[in-house]
Amino acid sequence: MMKKYKVVYDKSSCIGAGACEFAFPEGWYYDKETSIATLKDPATEKTDAQEILIIDESTFEKHLEAAQVCPVAIIEIFDLETGKRVYP
Numbered sequence: 595m596m597k598k599y600k601v602v603y604d605k606s607s608c609i610g611a612g613a614c615e616f617a618f619p620e621g622w623y624y625d626k627e628t629s630i631a632t633l634k635d636p637a638t639e640k641t642d643a644q645e646i647l648i649i650d651e652s653t654f655e656k657h658l659e660a661a662q663v664c665p666v667a668i669i670e671i672f673d674l675e676t677g678k679r680v681y682p
């Protein structure tokens with residue numbers, strides 16, 4: 595079975611750098627009008643403050659890259675099974 599992860603994005607703290615989209619354009623969209631990024635996957639749970647997406651190994655490395663280039667480190671990744679923080 596594929597390992598799963600939870601991406602937790604603190605949208606309310608986005609400073610609009612757009613680096614996430616640059617790192618992983620298939621997964622992240624940076625809206626130039628609102629200066630806020632958003633997860634592209636339609637399975638994403640969205641509120642005004644936060645976005646949560648369950649991913650598996652197939653996109654893990656790319657989401658990790660997006661998280662690592664975010665200058666304010668508001669894209670967190672957790673191991674879904676253990677709940678352990680993978681990043682940051």
Ligand code: SF4
Pocket residue numbers: 607608609610611612613614615624630631663664665666667668669
């Ligand atoms: S890299 Fe971080 S601060 Fe920049 S748009 Fe993406 S989430 Fe927002």
